[in-house]
Amino acid sequence: MTSTAPASAQQATPPQQPAGQVALQPPAPVAQQQQRPPATSAQRIMQISVVTVVVALLVAALGFVLALNQAAGLDRAGARADRVLTVMAVRSAVLDADGAATNAFLVGGLEPQPRRVVYDEAIAAAAAGLAELAEGADADAELIANLNADLTRYTSLVEAARVNNRQGFPVGAAYLDQASTLVREEMLADLDAVLSMAADDAASDFGVGNLSYVVVLVVVVALVVLIVCQVRLAAMTRRRLNPGLALATVLLVVAFAAGAMGARSSAETAAAVRTEDYRPTLAVAQASVLAAEARTLESFTLIKRGSGAAFEEAFVERTEAAAALLEEQGGDLPELLQTWLDRHAEIRELDDSGDWDGAVALAVTDDESGPSAAYTQLVEAAAAEIGAGSQDVTNELSDAVTQARLAAWVLLITGIVAAIACWRGLAARREEYR
Amino acid sequence: MRATTTRRGLAVGAAFALLLGLGACSGGSGADDLGQAAEETATDEPTQEPTDTGPSTPVTCDDPVxxxxxxxxxxxxxxxxxxxxxxxxxxxxxxxxxxxxxxxxxxxxxxxxxxxxxxxxxxxxxxxxxxxxxxxxxxxxxxxxxxxxxxxxxxxxxxxxxxxxxxxxxxxxxxxxxxxxxAGQKVLVAEGSEAQGLEDLAGQRVCAPAGTTTLTRLEEYPEVEAVPAPTHSQCLALFQQGQVDAITGDDTILAGFAAQDPYAVVVGEPISDExxxxxxxxxxxxxxxxxxxxxxxxxxxxxxxxxxxxxxxxxxxxxxxxxxxxxxxxx
The missing domain is CATH 3.40.190.10 (Periplasmic binding protein-like II)
Known part of the structure; x- marks a missing residue:
């Protein structure tokens, strides 16, 4: 590079006679451009000044925008990860309500108070979740409106079932059936649609995190420009180093390295949050939803007295999927699930041997060693884990956001300082050639 | 020199565009985060019991009873x-x-x-x-x-x-x-209805359980809109919700409905032998x-x-x- 630079600058007038040259030059550029005559030294100095300043400013602006964009993306990713978990929570709540309602039906006319409490709480949770989802609704607004309407319909069907049950009217079973069908065939399908939209949104925002390579490239290009400019300048002025440009170069190298690292580490944090917190939390939430579905099916195997085989098949399918999800995550959830499945097996054993009454008694008992208690333990443990996981996602993403914001400002300020350094560093040269 | 600057500018621009493009690539979809794309657990509805509608040509025999x-x-x-x-x-x-x-x-x-x-x-x-x-x-x-x-x-x-x-x-x-x-097939209508049988229910929705002789007979009244339901009780739920105007069924079954709903009455003479x-x-x-x-x-x-x-x-x-x-x- 140093060997070619002097060649291109060989027509440069020695800096020893700057004054005369500058005086002659002003009208020249326009006239000379047509014939591609060599630019004067003053022009070149000016060009170098402008190029370096522009490059530094461009880099500052670009770095700032990219890093801020990354911060905004991660911020959204956090909000959207929350939304995904809220959809899951609504799904679980609706299924819990249905599970409690169907299980209570097994008891007969007057439902046991604990079931009623579970049902009421689940409905309240579902309503609150839907309200939360409605706030951030976009393309899924209509689905969420449907879900709200369906939840109202669902509770009124369950009330009708309840009122009829209390009077001993078998039509209560028909209402309960309608209610359950509404949940399984309409509400779950709508929730699945909302869920996949939310998950896709979150996924695309997690992806925004990875802009560090762009930042690095910007810096490399800027450094190349700065170095080329310095080489030219050195050739023109016969001075090895321009302090301003050198300072700018060092600033860019150091600060941008730091900025790029910040952006990168922010992206890495986001990626880590995604694989180490977000996905495991989603898996537990999914398992919990599957378990809630299976819980309703457990009741139906008994309600459809003797015709529960199809429900049992579906039960096994759901719980096996849940077990697979929980197995990957470890912890004590797989064990809790197994406990519930063991208790469930006892119900099936009684029912299959013809002791339906015994099976129902076991299914509805609130005894510590009963299946209901085992299920409750599983659900509570899963809820705690989902809550903690969701908190981790939020916290760690907000760390990543802070890092990206910091990187943005470091890049901006460094770029501006570098631009100033370039301009000021070349001020003396510009003076010389004026 | 100006030409080289332009070329360099183009090259830098292209590199930027390329890297911005790369940077915009996301790492995995929402389905990936959810663990699998095929999470749509086959909703083979266990509630939907098979119904045998039977052959359409009536089978005859000397004396079914x-x-x-x-x-x-x-x-x-x-x-x-x-x-x-x-x-x-x-x-x-x-x-x-x-x-x-x-x-x-x-x-x-x-x-x-x-x-x-x-x-x-x-x-x-x-x-x-x-x-x-x-x-x-x-x-x-x-x-x-x-x-x-x-x-x-x-x-x-x-x-x-x-x-x-x-x-x-x-x-x-x-x-x-x-x-x-x-038993004999009759019709259950809302209290106050003037209808005395299926012939009075033209254009109305009448419920009967799927897979029954009742539904088959209802099909003999083409002007009535037949609404099948999985069970008798589902018919009553639909009736109470106003989704059907009447229910037809055996007098025994309808008597059970009337016992559950004071606003339902069984009307007319049996239209069949059951x-x-x-x-x-x-x-x-x-x-x-x-x-x-x-x-x-x-x-x-x-x-x-x-x-x-x-x-x-x-x-x-x-x-x-x-x-x-x-x-x-x-x-």
Whole structure:
């Protein structure tokens, strides 16, 4: 590079006679451009000044925008990860309500108070979740409106079932059936649609995190420009180093390295949050939803007295999927699930041997060693884990956001300082050639 | 120099564009985060029971209500013919029966006790008594109307007593006992309705359970909009929600509905004969003969009237003469 630079600058007038040259030059550029005559030294100095300043400013602006964009993306990713978990929570709540309602039906006319409490709480949770989802609704607004309407319909069907049950009217079973069908065939399908939209949104925002390579490239290009400019300048002025440009170069190298690292580490944090917190939390939430579905099916195997085989098949399918999800995550959830499945097996054993009454008694008992208690333990443990996981996602993403914001400002300020350094560093040269 | 600057500018721009493009690539979709794309767990709805609508061409036979002749005398529970179906059931310990759990008066689950009870159920208790000397050795399988043939054909149950009308078509795949109750199809409408029968319900929505003779007969009234439902009770729920204007069904079943809803009334004369029989797998003719013997005995000793009074006496009036059994079928 140093060997070619002097060649291109060989027509440069020695800096020893700057004054005369500058005086002659002003009208020249326009006239000379047509014939591609060599630019004067003053022009070149000016060009170098402008190029370096522009490059530094461009880099500052670009770095700032990219890093801020990354911060905004991660911020959204956090909000959207929350939304995904809220959809899951609504799904679980609706299924819990249905599970409690169907299980209570097994008891007969007057439902046991604990079931009623579970049902009421689940409905309240579902309503609150839907309200939360409605706030951030976009393309899924209509689905969420449907879900709200369906939840109202669902509770009124369950009330009708309840009122009829209390009077001993078998039509209560028909209402309960309608209610359950509404949940399984309409509400779950709508929730699945909302869920996949939310998950896709979150996924695309997690992806925004990875802009560090762009930042690095910007810096490399800027450094190349700065170095080329310095080489030219050195050739023109016969001075090895321009302090301003050198300072700018060092600033860019150091600060941008730091900025790029910040952006990168922010992206890495986001990626880590995604694989180490977000996905495991989603898996537990999914398992919990599957378990809630299976819980309703457990009741139906008994309600459809003797015709529960199809429900049992579906039960096994759901719980096996849940077990697979929980197995990957470890912890004590797989064990809790197994406990519930063991208790469930006892119900099936009684029912299959013809002791339906015994099976129902076991299914509805609130005894510590009963299946209901085992299920409750599983659900509570899963809820705690989902809550903690969701908190981790939020916290760690907000760390990543802070890092990206910091990187943005470091890049901006460094770029501006570098631009100033370039301009000021070349001020003396510009003076010389004026 | 200007040219090189331009070229360099282009190159830098291109590099930026390329890297911005790369940077915009995301790492995995929402489905990846959810673990799998195929999470759509096959929603093979277990509630949707298969319904047999049967062949469209009516099957004819000389006399559908003719069943196999009863035994000369009812054997004692501990003296059942060895190797017979009854002996095998006794060996097994329970009589597996297909019933309804939501047809008030005939077979419904008492929400207070959890027990399934009704006219049909009491018939089964009598058969249990004849086999085991104990009326309560029943193992219930709750089925829908549409499942009645299927559970008998597959041998999953020993008997079906579920408002089961004897028809020639059904004789093709299963066997029936002699008639044990004579029902007729009527219509249930809202109180205050002027309709007195299906002919007055043109253009209205009328509900009937799928897989029943009721629905088949409803199809003979093309001006009525037929609405099938999985069970009788679903019809009542739809009626109470205003989604159907009327329900048609056997008078026994409709009586059970009227008992649950003071704003529903059963109107008109029966438009059909619905002879109820107990369904038995086609091969078990010995069981049919045994059941016929039990039925003849409970008619003779007054148990039949007693059971009628318990369930149907109040809504349907005093006990009619029990149906006269017709025998003479040969296998």
């Amino acid at each position: 003719a069943s196999y002749a009863p035994l000369e005398a009812l054997p004692a529970p501990d003296a059942l013919p060895s190797g017979s179906t009854m002996a095998q059931i006794r060996e097994r310990g329970t009589l597996v029966v297909g019933v309804s759990a939501d047809t008030l008066l005939l077979g419904s689950r008492n929400p207070f006790t959890g027990a399934i009870e009704g006219f049909d159920i009491d018939m089964l208790h009598e058969i249990s008594r004849a086999i085991f000397g104990d009326p309560d050795r029943l193992q219930f399988r709750v089925i829908t109307s549409g499942q009645r043939l299927q559970v008998l054909e597959s041998g999953e149950v020993d008997l079906v007593a579920r408002a089961f009308t004897i028809t020639c078509e059904r004789w093709e795949s299963i066997a029936f006992s002699a008639e044990y109750y004579h 002879p109820y029989g107990i369904g038995v797998p086609a091969a078990n003719t010995d069981m049919v003969q045994f059941v016929n013997t039990v039925l003849a005995q409970i008619v003779a000793d007054g148990t039949w009237v007693e059971i009628y009074q318990r369930w149907l006496g109040e809504p349907l009036g005093p006990a009619p003469e029990p149906p006269v059994p017709v025998y003479g079928r040969t296998a």
